[in-house]
Amino acid sequence: MLTFEDLNISKQQLNALNDLGFIKPTPIQEQSFSVILSGKDMVGIAQTGTGKTLAYMLPIIRDLKYTEQLTPRILVFVPTRELVLQVVAAIKKLTAYINIRVMGVYGGTNINTQKKAILNGTDIIVGTPGRFYDLVLSQVLKTKDIKKLVIDEVDVMLDLGFRFQLLNIFEILPNRRQNIMFSATMTDDVDALINDYFKSPTKISIAVSGTPLDNISQTCYDVTNFYTKINLLRYLIIDKELFNKVLVFIATKKSADLLFAELEEDFGNEVCVIHSNKTQNYRIRSIKQFEDGKNRILVATDIMARGLDLEEISHVINFDTPNFPENYMHRIGRTGRAKHEGKTILFSTEQEQSAKERIEELMNYEILKLKFPSDVELSKKLTREEQPIEVEINNPHKKIDFEKGTAFHQKSIKNSKTNQGGSYRRELAKKYKKPKTRGDKNYNKRNKH
Numbered sequence: 001m002l003t004f005e006d007l008n009i010s011k012q013q014l015n016a017l018n019d020l021g022f023i024k025p026t027p028i029q030e031q032s033f034s035v036i037l038s039g040k041d042m043v044g045i046a047q048t049g050t051g052k053t054l055a056y057m058l059p060i061i062r063d064l065k066y067t068e069q070l071t072p073r074i075l076v077f078v079p080t081r082e083l084v085l086q087v088v089a090a091i092k093k094l095t096a097y098i099n100i101r102v103m104g105v106y107g108g109t110n111i112n113t114q115k116k117a118i119l120n121g122t123d124i125i126v127g128t129p130g131r132f133y134d135l136v137l138s139q140v141l142k143t144k145d146i147k148k149l150v151i152d153e154v155d156v157m158l159d160l161g162f163r164f165q166l167l168n169i170f171e172i173l174p175n176r177r178q179n180i181m182f183s184a185t186m187t188d189d190v191d192a193l194i195n196d197y198f199k200s201p202t203k204i205s206i207a208v209s210g211t212p213l214d215n216i217s218q219t220c221y222d223v224t225n226f227y228t229k230i231n232l233l234r235y236l237i238i239d240k241e242l243f244n245k246v247l248v249f250i251a252t253k254k255s256a257d258l259l260f261a262e263l264e265e266d267f268g269n270e271v272c273v274i275h276s277n278k279t280q281n282y283r284i285r286s287i288k289q290f291e292d293g294k295n296r297i298l299v300a301t302d303i304m305a306r307g308l309d310l311e312e313i314s315h316v317i318n319f320d321t322p323n324f325p326e327n328y329m330h331r332i333g334r335t336g337r338a339k340h341e342g343k344t345i346l347f348s349t350e351q352e353q354s355a356k357e358r359i360e361e362l363m364n365y366e367i368l369k370l371k372f373p374s375d376v377e378l379s380k381k382l383t384r385e386e387q388p389i390e391v392e393i394n395n396p397h398k399k400i401d402f403e404k405g406t407a408f409h410q411k412s413i414k415n416s417k418t419n420q421g422g423s424y425r426r427e428l429a430k431k432y433k434k435p436k437t438r439g440d441k442n443y444n445k446r447n448k449h
């Protein structure tokens with residue numbers, strides 16, 4: 001098995017890796033190394049938690065000569081501000097013994113402070129596309145010396161609608177540059193971007209998109225509604241020892257706030273929340289308090305927690321069932337990182353069963369269903385969305401066919417759902433080109449050999 005010593009990197013870099021306790025490169029790190037050094041364009045697809053940050057930073061730093069020039073030579077894009085901070089921290093650790101300057105740029109903070117820092121000179125810029133572009137337009141940030149462009153978490157980037165910003169930025173970067181792109185999943189959007197803008201890139205794919213990490217144990221519960229989910233969650237996380245660092249995912253900002261308020265009643269300052277409507281300072285503080293163990297429970301929306309490397313999370317709880325199975329993969333990838341055992345629990349209502357099936361289909365794996373604990377109270381309270389649609393009998397302006405009534409209405413919703421499922425499955429099959437063998441347990445066994 002290859003160690004970092006075999007990779008032909010400098011003594012200083014080896015020492016830094018040693019300090020971090022890293023001995024062997026992960027598969028994506030091993031395979032990207034020579035490709036990135038060769039200067040060719042590269043696309044790397046690997047599951048979350050497989051060490052993609054070092055996969056691009058190791059060879060880039062290996063190649064980066066000391067200079068006093070002020071303009072940056074390396075540009076790294078990540079989708080969120082939190083990731084900027086995380087990648088900057090990782091680079092700082094990796095360059096502990098060499099003289100390399102790195103800085104992060106992101107929105108929501110004073111642009112003038114960042115302008116001043118840029119004028120002092122930097123070798124590597126890590127940033128979100130929006131703020132980077134603003135800094136270029138303000139003429140403070142010069143792009144003429146950029147030799148390598150890394151786009152990390154490119155699938156998220158495109159999901160967040162950064163495509164046009166990226167295209168604008170491609171226009172202003174030097175043509176002779178190396179493009180390096182990393183993603184946890186390969187989507188049609190990612191594929192289109194590569195075909196349009198990359199020069200015959202080398203593709204490195206470590207695992208089929210959607211393969212769950214082996215060291216994550218996945219379980220699920222069928223739960224009747226939102227408030228019963230809250231009861232179940234309370235029941236579970238009351239065990240502080242077992243549930244000592246819990247990341248709770250929920251789809252929308254509104255429901256994140258609602259869940260946070262409910263949990264706060266029982267768990268007080270053990271709980272914190274992040275979503276994109278919170279201020280930058282609030283978000284950074286929440287993450288830090290969760291990291292430091294001051295808060296035991298973090299409620300987060302998908303976008304906020306994508307790609308975040310939080311240490312030793314005991315449980316990822318999916319309060320709702322993501323509509324896009326890829327989101328489930330990203331959520332559960334927040335635990336079981338770097339070989340630690342991880343546990344995930346998925347809550348699904350009846351309406352969410354088809355989403356759960358799509359997840360299982362993508363993973364080719366059936367999530368272990370646990371029996372709903374009899375001690376947990378079934379709530380009758382319904383959220384606005386869960387309430388049945390009322391027929392306004394007394395409204396003369398609305399024509400209602402009482403013959404068909406609500407039963408008809410419900411049936412038509414049901415039918416449209418079934419159709420969606422079918423076409424989505426075909427889409428998936430097209431995308432991943434995998435045989436549909438849900439429930440065939442031997443399929444997984446066969447593939448392990």
Ligand code: ADP
Pocket residue numbers: 021022023024025026029046047048049050051052053054307309337338
């Ligand atoms: P990804 O971007 O693929 O989700 P990260 O780059 O965030 O993954 O790395 C995940 C975790 O694994 C981090 O905590 C990182 O420090 C750790 N890690 C990275 N490379 C190694 C390695 N070669 N050996 C041990 N741990 C590693």
Ligand code: MG
Pocket residue numbers: 052053152153307
């Ligand atoms: Mg990453």
